[in-house]
Amino acid sequence: MKKMLLAGVSIALFATFSIAVESHSDKERKEDAARHRAMATAHEAAAKCLESGKKEDVCTQALQAACKGLAIGKFCGMKHGH
Numbered sequence: 001m002k003k004m005l006l007a008g009v010s011i012a013l014f015a016t017f018s019i020a021v022e023s024h025s026d027k028e029r030k031e032d033a034a035r036h037r038a039m040a041t042a043h044e045a046a047a048k049c050l051e052s053g054k055k056e057d058v059c060t061q062a063l064q065a066a067c068k069g070l071a072i073g074k075f076c077g078m079k080h081g082h
Contacts, residue, residue, distance in 0.1 A: 039076055042066035046076075 024032070042063055049059035063076055071077030 035070055039067060039070050042070070042076055 045066060046059050046063040049062055050056065060075075064074055067076035
């Protein structure tokens with residue numbers, strides 16, 4: 001009985017996720033790729049900023065300015081710990 005219940009719940013969840021997944025159009029995929037390239041460019045500039053010896057706060061502010069409107073959150077779609 002438990003196996004049947006588990007199977008039923010699994011099928012229901014799978015169906016829910018299958019319906020929720022939307023496929024993107026070619027235009028949306030191209031826009032996403034362009035946005036990722038812009039974020040990568042901003043991150044590369046932040047890395048060069050840090051390598052130049054500037055303070056982390058200065059580089060973070062520059063990254064935030066470069067990523068405004070590109071990514072979710074204030075860390076340009078990427079946050080890591082030190």
